[in-house]
Amino acid sequence: MRELPAAVRPVVDFLNTIDVEDGTDVLRDGPEALANWLVEHGLCAARPSVTTADVRAAIDLRRGLRSLALANNGEPVDAEDVQAAQTVPTALTFRMRLPTGTDAAGPDLLADDSGSFSDALGRIAAAYFTASVRGGWARVRRCPAHDCAWVFWDSYKNASRRWCSMRVCGNRAKKCARSTNEERSVPPTLVRGDLSRADLALSLVSKRPRKCSSNADPQPRKPVHGAPASLPPTNSPP
Ligand SMILES: [Zn+2]
Structure with missing residues (x-):
């Protein structure tokens, strides 16, 4: 297992x-919320001055990187999302540190x-770049469940984790797929006697969740998501 x-x-x-x-959404809460978040997460020692334009830039950068994190999970890249993020790093200042003889892991991009x-924001962009250069970025993945979309670190040894949990x-997802398959696989020969085809379909629908959403899952998800990204997956996903 590889830790974050x-x-x-x-x-x-x-x-x-x-x-x-x-x-x-911390960013949608405005400049003050973003400034506080940066301090709380150690990206600024003191509360920085943040403008509405800065928030816009942060949203654009996040949008692009989240799309790339979803692509790390085998899903298509959203070119529009990535394009929105392209111009953000150009406004930031970086310096590069070359690897020394004893540290061959690769160069670092530093803000x-x-x-x-x-x-x-440069420190975040630099973290992405360094992770890409060193191979860690491929393990940063977005959960493909659209009503979840949590970003996690794939700690699996074979880098095969797909779900946040x-x-x-x-x-x-398994239950949804199984329900769909069951419905599709109902043979016409089962429809006999007093059970009409419509009654059978209704009986199948009543046995599965009303829809394939988190509302149908009684298990609390927040404790899973709220755990540090480096913790091992709960099933021991994404
Ligand atoms: Zn998820």
């Missing part, structure tokens, strides 16, 4: 500033640490 590298954690935390399941908003989103 400390250098990658800022970008994973940043991508989860939106919680689709809870309907919350300044002056405490400005630009530098804080096999116990929640993974099982729910």
